[in-house]
Amino acid sequence: MVERTVRRKGGAVTIHEVAHHAGVSPMTVSRVMNGNANVRDVTRELVMRAVRELNYTPNPAARSLAAAQGTRIALIYTNPSSAYLSELLVGALAGASHAAAQLVLDSWDDKSAAAERAAARNLAKSVAGVILPPPLCESRAICSELQQAKIPVVAIASGRFRADLSCVRIDDFRAAHEMTEHLLEHGHTRIAFIKGHPNQTASARRFEGFQAALQEAGVSVENALVQQGYFSYRSGLEAAEALLGRKRLPTAIFASNDDMAAAAISVAHRRGLDVPRDLSVVGFDDTPIATTVWPELTTIRQPIAAMAESALGLLLRSIRQSSASENRVVADHVVAHTLVKRDSVAPPRKA
Amino acid sequence: MVERTVRRKGGAVTIHEVAHHAGVSPMTVSRVMNGNANVRDVTRELVMRAVRELNYTPNPAARSLAAAQGTRIALIYTNPSSAYLSELLVGALAGASHAAAQLVLDSWDDKSAAAERAAARNLAKSVAGVILPPPLCESRAICSELQQAKIPVVAIASGRFRADLSCVRIDDFRAAHEMTEHLLEHGHTRIAFIKGHPNQTASARRFEGFQAALQEAGVSVENALVQQGYFSYRSGLEAAEALLGRKRLPTAIFASNDDMAAAAISVAHRRGLDVPRDLSVVGFDDTPIATTVWPELTTIRQPIAAMAESALGLLLRSIRQSSASENRVVADHVVAHTLVKRDSVAPPRKA
DNA sequence: CTACAAAATGTTACCGGTCACATCTGCGGT
């Protein structure tokens, strides 16, 4: 009675069943599934319906085997915060399993430009595409090498938009602008700023957004209230120490990321200042530390997971296209950020 | 001149080339690659050499297609710390790409036991194996459902060893024991302990290790110096507050994880205590917060990434075996932890 | 030394798609 179920897995619907159901050949179904070959709209609709009814999902193994187009995509990183990394991975993995791509990971710490070139060239041989989170996406060496190998690349959150590189990011300028307005609305005018690491373009964008908002409100930017930081907790400690050691204290501190904001809170506490009554503190990124410290930080949420997923989608589309036509398009996705209001902001003391 | 390179990718070595090189049939090579069919040692060696010389790697797509044995393995989690999650993912992904398995992720937050059962049953239909990190691995509902579906499961860091479930973990008891000895060696005798969340078996193990080390040293455990915590920063704050609000202060605090240890440091600072001069503080897990706070925490490092990778390996082996024979074996891997000495421990003040 | 079971190896078909190419439409030009 068993027909030919010998080597077949569970309920997996195959392309042949769909084809039969739709009354067309498997090849036509394949064409429809892969977007755009020459298929008549009527036929396409027919196939789509069959796909929907049977709940068909192409078998990734068969697909990549037949197409000889391994869908391995690499995600390389250098010592990011673990929070950032985990969100990145969750997002990328979601995208990968959705599209049945295989994700490979690589950590490239402390490489010289030459080493980066070599690694990139090497990588190019084994994967079909690369996702480049910061700060790697700022490396000219890697990008050029990868592009020379004609491998699609999508950068994440590269501050500056480059005409030759697809990118998924938030609008750092506008986000910082909004956050500054938020502080201004509470009545703050003596707002200190802790800058981010100078090797990341996003840092500059955030500072520009801060400056612009202040200028628009007619508030002058006091140079002494701007400190250089490097995104680390330690650097935040030093910057805050400098800021709160002055005679005229600021009423608010805008740190370029959450780690430095948390450090600022810690320094404030040590100096007997209550947050937010005596000092408002805001951060950027909405990493876990934002909700770990007390009071919880008002911050900007970057949807990193969604960005990674989106990057993966872009990459896969780009891979399929490039295998078809020769021209590559660069995309620039700007995704929405969110201003998360929590407990670290209040009106200034003697407003 | 191009022979038949039409549909072939780059340099990918196929099983046929290896077979030809070794002078055997592809099937024999396949048998060798898959471990243990009946192959003569001489032949095996022959094949292995060819594999090495040609640097052959089986094509995962072809393999899973032919075997109709999709190697999708699921990793499900509930709101773990992002640090933990990212290490977990890095490790699992490393293992997956190494073995050419596909990893799928799922977050099961706030599910009732019934919902867990349903989700598990559902999951069982689409994946070949499951990795279960804490605290999910403590759920009877999930485990039983998955086992009923005959899906291999590997738990990570499930404190209690269960005869019916493979597990990769560290020896929490011994780790806590070592840490306690470390404090004793510095001359501490009034050592406070902040317990972990009672729903995790590892918490109990850590406390037991602490108690045992104290007893062996002839130091009595003072009940007032043991506080219940819940692994969160907040709970650590409260526990430390209780501990440091007493008249006779402890000279050291052993927190069951880093978050609570960091909280303890924060409380100490707020009370004007210098760490480690006035108070030593140690944590557990070596999460990023351990190196974020100042002073950096002495703690126990759990090689989570390695554990995840190992879990994946176990799982894949288990999957292949179970498809061959019917009996399933349960394994219990105990991996080595490390005592990481940093700056939060010093001899007690007036020793 | 033969016979025969068990072990080692080879053969064939097939997994589920996609490629190159063959075939079949419909349409306009002359």
Place this chain on the structure above:
DNA sequence: ACCGCAGATGTGACCGGTAACATTTTGTAG
């Protein structure tokens, strides 16, 4: 009407492995 061309669809072969079965070799008992 006829031809031709381009777009839409179908036809086999094939991607790189592995399950099942066929075949050969090996070990060994009679």
